[in-house]
Amino acid sequence: MTKSPVALITGVSRAMGMGYETARQLARQGYHVIITAREPTQAEELAHQLQQEGLAVTAQQLDVCSDDSAAQLAAAVARQAGRLDVLINNAAVMLPAEDPAAPVDLSEAQRRFDANLFGPWRVVQALLPLLRQSPHGRIVNVSSGMGSFADPVWGLTDSKQPTASVYALTKLALNGLTAKLAKDLRADHILVNSVCPGFVATQPDFAEYGARPVPEGAAGIVWAATLPDDGPTGGFFRDGQPLGW
Numbered sequence: 001m002t003k004s005p006v007a008l009i010t011g012v013s014r015a016m017g018m019g020y021e022t023a024r025q026l027a028r029q030g031y032h033v034i035i036t037a038r039e040p041t042q043a044e045e046l047a048h049q050l051q052q053e054g055l056a057v058t059a060q061q062l063d064v065c066s067d068d069s070a071a072q073l074a075a076a077v078a079r080q081a082g083r084l085d086v087l088i089n090n091a092a093v094m095l096p097a098e099d100p101a102a103p104v105d106l107s108e109a110q111r112r113f114d115a116n117l118f119g120p121w122r123v124v125q126a127l128l129p130l131l132r133q134s135p136h137g138r139i140v141n142v143s144s145g146m147g148s149f150a151d152p153v154w155g156l157t158d159s160k161q162p163t164a165s166v167y168a169l170t171k172l173a174l175n176g177l178t179a180k181l182a183k184d185l186r187a188d189h190i191l192v193n194s195v196c197p198g199f200v201a202t203q204p205d206f207a208e209y210g211a212r213p214v215p216e217g218a219a220g221i222v223w224a225a226t227l228p229d230d231g232p233t234g235g236f237f238r239d240g241q242p243l244g245w
């Protein structure tokens with residue numbers, strides 16, 4: 001069994017993405033980090049880059065929409081690491097920004113819900129036996145202010161930005177899942193929280209629209225992944241501060 005605490009992050013296929021920087025920050029804190037992606041060679045290449053920095057990062061395949069893939073991942077983590085302390089549900093099908101609710105293609109909407117809501121749910125179910133064995137289990141669902149009624153800039157009703165309705169609704173539902181899982185897993189001492197990283201420069205053109213540097217967004221995720229045992233559960237946070245939803 002790996003002696004260091006083990007964290008697993010979903011949806012790490014790009015060096016510019018939040019998952020990659022989150023892996024770097026957690027590994028610098030002494031975690032063995034397992035990064036996962038649909039296309040295994042992408043995760044392997046990124047793990048190799050972080051290993052070059054002297055960090056304990058390994059790769060596994062995971063399609064969060066596949067029961068078989070989630071089951072195979074759980075078996076591989078049990079076999080190779082023998083433990084799991086932190087799960088970060090980072091994978092998501094992103095926007096598009098222009099996506100009004102009324103005319104939406106519902107089969108496409110279902111596909112997005114499968115990745116953004118049922119994906120994290122599926123991965124939690126697959127990895128729960130391992131997380132339950134950890135004395136300090138943590139689950140972080142990477143969400144968005146777009147799924148909040150309270151966010152004045154990005155929120156469901158007050159948004160000054162384009163609607164992105166399906167994406168926003170998947171994150172609203174994800175926050176609800178966070179609340180339910182937190183309640184269910186309280187007896188297992190697993191803290192479950194949602195985190196909005198803010199508007200983060202994970203695409204080349206985002207910075208010119210005011211996006212913050214990726215390390216700042218990732219820091220809020222790492223905060224929730226490394227909460228002390230008496231930390232909050234069932235909440236929604238940005239930069240370690242509660243967000244209304």
Ligand SMILES: NC(=O)c1ccc[n+]([C@@H]2O[C@H](COP(=O)([O-])OP(=O)(O)OC[C@H]3O[C@@H](n4cnc5c(N)ncnc54)[C@H](OP(=O)(O)O)[C@@H]3O)[C@@H](O)[C@H]2O)c1
Nearest residue numbers: 011012013017018063064065090091092142144199200202
């Ligand atoms: N960037 C922002 O401003 C911002 C703001 C608020 C919240 N967020 C959240 O932050 C998280 C990371 O976003 P990001 O900006 O870093 O973008 P990103 O790099 O595109 O992250 C999304 C990841 O999800 C993966 N993914 C999609 N469907 C998947 C599936 N079925 N199975 C496994 N992986 C899958 C993508 O992999 P493929 O390459 O295979 O598609 C990609 O690696 C997301 O949850 C997003 O909603 C981002």
